[in-house]
Amino acid sequence: MSTPVATFGARLTEAVDRFGPLCPGIDPHASLLSDWGLADDVDGLRRFADICLEAYAGRVAVVKPQSAFFERHGSRGVAVLEDVLAALRGSGTLSLLDVKRGDIGSTMGAYADAYLSDASPLRADAVTVSPYLGFGSLAPAVDLARETGRGLFVLAMTSNPEGASVQHAVRDGVTVAQTVIDGVTALNAAESTRLASFGLVTGATIGKDLADLGLTDALATSRAPLLAPGLGAQGATIDDIRRGFGAAESQVLPAVSRGLLAAGPDPLALRAATERATQEAAALRP
Numbered sequence: 448m449s450t451p452v453a454t455f456g457a458r459l460t461e462a463v464d465r466f467g468p469l470c471p472g473i474d475p476h477a478s479l480l481s482d483w484g485l486a487d488d489v490d491g492l493r494r495f496a497d498i499c500l501e502a503y504a505g506r507v508a509v510v511k512p513q514s515a516f517f518e519r520h521g522s523r524g525v526a527v528l529e530d531v532l533a534a535l536r537g538s539g540t541l542s543l544l545d546v547k548r549g550d551i552g553s554t555m556g557a558y559a560d561a562y563l564s565d566a567s568p569l570r571a572d573a574v575t576v577s578p579y580l581g582f583g584s585l586a587p588a589v590d591l592a593r594e595t596g597r598g599l600f601v602l603a604m605t606s607n608p609e610g611a612s613v614q615h616a617v618r619d620g621v622t623v624a625q626t627v628i629d630g631v632t633a634l635n636a637a638e639s640t641r642l643a644s645f646g647l648v649t650g651a652t653i654g655k656d657l658a659d660l661g662l663t664d665a666l667a668t669s670r671a672p673l674l675a676p677g678l679g680a681q682g683a684t685i686d687d688i689r690r691g692f693g694a695a696e697s698q699v700l701p702a703v704s705r706g707l708l709a710a711g712p713d714p715l716a717l718r719a720a721t722e723r724a725t726q727e728a729a730a731l732r733p
């Protein structure tokens with residue numbers, strides 16, 4: 448009889464209990480490559496990624512590479528991303544690949560194969576997905592994530608100011624954001640770990656909106672891990688999360704990319720900045 452796979456939620460809960468909730472991002476912007484004295488080419492990209500791995504792997508619960516910054520270098524850039532995902536696997540650090548995919552169900556199945564199947568070179572422990580083709584269109588990714596012990600983070604309340612025009616829209620008295628939260632709550636109902644396998648993206652910048660829309664209790668009930676990007680470069684702070692997320696504060700994974708990467712290219716300086724950010728994030732209720 449085959450052993451049942453551990454759920455992503457169980458693995459994430461254990462990792463966060465051990466390392467804290469900080470989720471550093473690997474976002475090799477062209478401007479950062481230049482700031483780090485690296486060429487804007489595949490060799491520069493690989494060196495950038497190696498420095499990030501040296502600073503982050505084995506030291507935090509989860510790392511979030513942003514696919515677009517690898518894709519912009521073509522197939523050789525994607526090969527670097529495959530290596531980053533493999534290195535994270537080897538180090539025991541969870542990977543959350545930021546790809547924000549969403550499509551009609553049949554095509555979503557192919558995206559699921561690309562990022563969530565055991566056979567794919569681009570497999571990650573979790574990926575970001577977009578529910579704006581309808582929550583149900585994510586079903587193939589949900590099914591494969593369950594089968595392989597992986598996770599999804601569904602965009603709900605994004606950190607950018609433009610997000611509100613879609614996410615705060617109301618239909619039959621319910622906001623789009625609430626519908627997404629309800630969808631994830633239903634997916635997590637069968638799981639019993641503190642953080643479940645299906646997460647939500649709720650920007651660190653949107654605390655006030657959460658309160659205004661009355662969504663904090665719904666977030667807490669969902670047991671979704673809450674990816675909260677927007678710290679640093681986008682202006683949000685850990686205090687904003689503490690003020691804005693109410694009962695859901697303990698589920699938040701504060702995510703930061705440029706705010707940490709500015710400390711590079713010295714891997715020791717990047718590591719020290721990550722340790723400071725980990726300590727700040729420890730202020731969030733466990």
Ligand SMILES: O=C(O)c1cc(=O)[nH]c(=O)n1[C@@H]1O[C@H](COP(=O)(O)O)[C@@H](O)[C@H]1O
Pocket residue numbers: 472474513545547575604605606607648649650674676677678679680681702703704705706
């Ligand atoms: O899904 C994401 O990670 C994401 C969602 C969101 O609402 N806002 C957001 O900024 N992100 C990503 O989080 C990272 C934020 O980067 P910094 O602003 O440099 O910390 C980028 O990779 C964004 O693509």
